[in-house]
Amino acid sequence: QVQLVESGGGLAQAGGSLRLSCAASGRTFSTYNMGWFRQAPGKEREFVAAINWSGGTTYYADSVKGRFTISRDNAKNTVYLQMNSLKPEDTAVYYCASARRPGWSKGSADPYDYWGQGTQVTVSS
Numbered sequence: 001q002v003q004l005v006e007s008g009g010g011l012a013q014a015g016g017s018l019r020l021s022c023a024a025s026g027r028t029f030s031t032y033n034m035g036w037f038r039q040a041p042g043k044e045r046e047f048v049a050a051i052n053w054s055g056g057t058t059y060y061a062d063s064v065k066g067r068f069t070i071s072r073d074n075a076k077n078t079v080y081l082q083m084n085s086l087k088p089e090d091t092a093v094y095y096c097a098s099a100r101r102p103g104w105s106k107g108s109a110d111p112y113d114y115w116g117q118g119t120q121v122t123v124s125s
Contacts, residue, residue, distance in 0.1 A: 002026050002098050002114040009094060009119030012086050016123070020081040022096030022116055030054075030074040033104045035112060036081045038092035038121075047107035048094070049081060059105045064090075086123045093118040 003025040012018050020036070035050040049070040050059045058070050067086075072079040079096055097112035104111040 002028065002032065004096050004098065004114055004116035006094065006096050006116040006119040009121045011122045011124065014086060014088055014123055014125050016086050017082070017084045018086065018121060020083065020094055020096075020119060020121070022079045022081075024077045024079070024098065026077075029077040029098075032098040032100060034070075034072060034079040035097050035099065035104065036070060036079075036094060037097060037109060037112075038090075038094045039118075040089075040092040043092075045095070045109055047109070050105050051079065052105075057105075059107075061107065083121070086121075088123045088125045091121060091123050093120050 004022055006022045008020040033052050036048040037045050038048050039045040047061050051070045055072045067084050069082040095118045096116045098114045099112040101111040
């Protein structure tokens with residue numbers, strides 16, 4: 001089992017930056033593919049970015065491509081989401097999640113087995 005704890009959320013101005021972190025427990029973190037999802041009020045949870053177990057392959061939603069960067073440090077059991085050029089529409093609760101099942105890179109939340117509690121990101125205009 002993997003426990004995930006997000007941090008780094010907060011309030012930012014449009015055009016600003018935030019860096020989210022997701023710390024994982026356990027010794028198997030490096031065997032999991034990881035993803036970031038977000039959910040805005042009144043909307044469904046949506047895929048943001050994903051990274052494979054080694055960090056060598058990344059995927060992004062079109063809405064964040066070129067602005068957000070996902071990375072991981074397996075020695076620290078942590079995955080990151082660097083968010084630049086933030087927009088008010090990026091306002092949401094951001095969740096990290098881990099996956100071993102196929103389909104983790106396709107944007108669906110279904111392959112993800114373990115989820116963090118979420119961290120709020122608010123972008124003011």
